[in-house]
Amino acid sequence: MSATITTRKFTVEEFIRLDQMRFFQPDEKLELLDGEIHPMSPIGPRHGGLVNHLNRWLHGHLAEEWLVLCQNPVALTRRDLPQPDFAIVPFRGDHYSGAHPVASQIRLIIEVADTSTDIDLGRKLELYAQAGIPEYWVFNLAAEILEVFTQPQGGSYQAHQRLSAPDTARSEALGIALPLADFLKQG
Numbered sequence: 001m002s003a004t005i006t007t008r009k010f011t012v013e014e015f016i017r018l019d020q021m022r023f024f025q026p027d028e029k030l031e032l033l034d035g036e037i038h039p040m041s042p043i044g045p046r047h048g049g050l051v052n053h054l055n056r057w058l059h060g061h062l063a064e065e066w067l068v069l070c071q072n073p074v075a076l077t078r079r080d081l082p083q084p085d086f087a088i089v090p091f092r093g094d095h096y097s098g099a100h101p102v103a104s105q106i107r108l109i110i111e112v113a114d115t116s117t118d119i120d121l122g123r124k125l126e127l128y129a130q131a132g133i134p135e136y137w138v139f140n141l142a143a144e145i146l147e148v149f150t151q152p153q154g155g156s157y158q159a160h161q162r163l164s165a166p167d168t169a170r171s172e173a174l175g176i177a178l179p180l181a182d183f184l185k186q187g
Contacts, residue, residue, distance in 0.1 A: 009035025012081045033123055035079035040116075047114040050139060050183060051085050054110065058086065061176050066107070067091045074109070075100040076131040082124060086110035088174060103131035107173050110137045117142055130155045135171055144185050 010018075015032045024030060029040040043051075051070065058068045069087040076082065081100070088108040089101045109128055113120040120138050128136045129152045136149040136157065145164050149157035163169055165186040169178040 007036075009079055010037065011035070011078050012075055013078075015081060029083075031073070031083045032079065032081040033127065038119075040083065041114070044114055046141060047112050050112050050141070053183060054086065054112070054139075057178070057182070058088070058176075061178075062088065062174060065091050066174060067095065069096070069101065073100050074102070074106060076103045076127060080127055080131070082127065084109045084124075085112045103133060106131075106133050108135040108137065108171055109133050110139070112139045112141065114141045121147065125149065125157070126155070128152075129157045134173060137169065139183065146180055146184065 010032060012032060015037065018024065029042075030037050031040055032038070055068065055070050062068065067089050069089060071083055071085055072087065073081045073083050074087050086109065087101060087106050088110075089096070089105045090107075111120040111124065117138075117140060121140070125136065125138075129149070132152050134150065134152065138147040138149075140147055143162075145162045146167075146169050148161040148163060148169060149159070151158035163180055165181045165184040167180050169180060170176070171178075
């Protein structure tokens with residue numbers, strides 16, 4: 001006789017309630033993907049330094065109509081609450097203190113992938129495309145490239161570019177041009 005293992009998927013509301021009840025350890029970094037609770041990779045110095053550098057650059061180059069969320073949750077579906085390194089959303093006076101931003105509000109998501117490349121270019125890529133996020137950028141530190149995904153349609157991105165240090169990443173929607181030589185090591 002074989003045993004059947006049953007798993008249970010959580011909603012965003014249940015996940016938040018578990019956290020409020022202190023079910024998780026205070027220092028645990030977790031995110032909810034497809035109803036499953038996933039531990040997040042520890043942030044190494046290179047990842048942290050790049051996030052800090054990008055955070056400063058984005059704040060200095062984006063128009064005041066945009067808000068830069070750094071390592072904060074975004075509510076994509078009732079079972080998805082990822083915590084991307086960056087989400088760019090329209091500015092609101094309450095800074096989204098009443099509810100996490102939803103997919104329709106997000107213009108760009110940026111992930112810095114050092115040890116998390118598999119999930120950032122796997123499950124999260126699918127998740128963001130399915131949610132219709134217009135632009136998804138992944139700083140792939142192992143390959144020293146920026147992977148740019150645009151034109152979400154039918155649950156996947158129709159356009160994909162691989163940019164390196166001499167290139168410039170552009171977001172027409174946000175009006176920015178990011179010189180990658182400032183962020184990636186040259187070949």
